[in-house]
Amino acid sequence: DAGVIQSPRHEVTEMGQEVTLRCKPISGHDYLFWYRQTMMRGLELLIYFNNNVPIDDSGMPEDRFSAKMPNASFSTLKIQPSEPRDSAVYFCASTSGEENYEQYFGPGTRLTVT
Amino acid sequence: AQKITQTQPGMFVQEKEAVTLDCTYDTSDQSYGLFWYKQPSSGEMIFLIYQGSYDEQNATEGRYSLNFQKARKSANLVISASQLGDSAMYFCAMRSNNAGNMLTFGGGTRLMVKP
Numbered sequence: 019d020a021g022v023i024q025s026p027r028h029e030v031t032e033m034g035q036e037v038t039l040r041c042k043p044i045s046g047h048d049y050l051f052w053y054r055q056t057m058m059r060g061l062e063l064l065i066y067f068n069n070n071v072p073i074d075d076s077g078m079p080e081d082r083f084s085a086k087m088p089n090a091s092f093s094t095l096k097i098q099p100s101e102p103r104d105s106a107v108y109f110c111a112s113t114s115g116e117e118n119y120e121q122y123f124g125p126g127t128r129l130t131v132t
Numbered sequence: 133a134q135k136i137t138q139t140q141p142g143m144f145v146q147e148k149e150a151v152t153l154d155c156t157y158d159t160s161d162q163s164y165g166l167f168w169y170k171q172p173s174s175g176e177m178i179f180l181i182y183q184g185s186y187d188e189q190n191a192t193e194g195r196y197s198l199n200f201q202k203a204r205k206s207a208n209l210v211i212s213a214s215q216l217g218d219s220a221m222y223f224c225a226m227r228s229n230n231a232g233n234m235l236t237f238g239g240g241t242r243l244m245v246k247p
Contacts (some may be wrong), residue, residue: 049233051234060237061223061237063234063236073232074232074234107175120167121167121179121235122179123169123176123177126175126177128175
């Protein structure tokens with residue numbers, strides 16, 4: 019398996035622009051997670067899905083952030099409009115529902131908003 | 133709510149020596165899992181080891197072992213025979229089995245292995 023795939027790997031955009039981050043989970047995994055990593059706040063869970071349904075979005079910072087999972091093999095995280103404080107590394111991770119299964123992380127998308 | 137605390141922001145260890153990275157957690161749940169991840173400078177998150185709250189034996193994976201003390205709510209990572217490639221950030225994380233499969237992460241410990 020190719021592992022969790024994220025695109026793009028790097029994104030530089032100007033404040034006010036829309037940004038879309040993409041994730042393809044490992045085939046057969048029914049949980050998908052979006053995390054954000056910054057120096058100040060560490061690793062934070064933004065939202066997670068189970069069987070394509072959003073379960074907990076309490077970590078989404080504000081209405082500028084939205085996430086979708088239209089099918090089992092694809093998810094997006096959108097920021098509109100983007101702000102400099104959104105600059106971070108965004109990780110997507112997936113896992114099965116088994117108790118001792120680790121979350122497999124994608125390589126991350128480094129977002130820079132200028 | 134779950135909370136993970138890693139009190140060592142940075143540590144040095146001499147190559148070939150063992151090192152312990154501390155992790156304490158706070159939860160009211162009876163069923164949970166504890167994980168350690170490694171993040172090298174390249175940025176990817178690499179799973180190292182898992183311990184379930186009902187596991188009686190401490191988990192081991194090669195040079196990694198988890199010193200699980202349930203009453204103290206600690207889950208320290210022990211790396212034996214440190215190698216230069218072990219230099220990285222290390223994150224402790226907890227999953228509550230009553231809260232889906234979401235992970236709560238600690239702030240991390242930066243380990244630097246000296247030759």
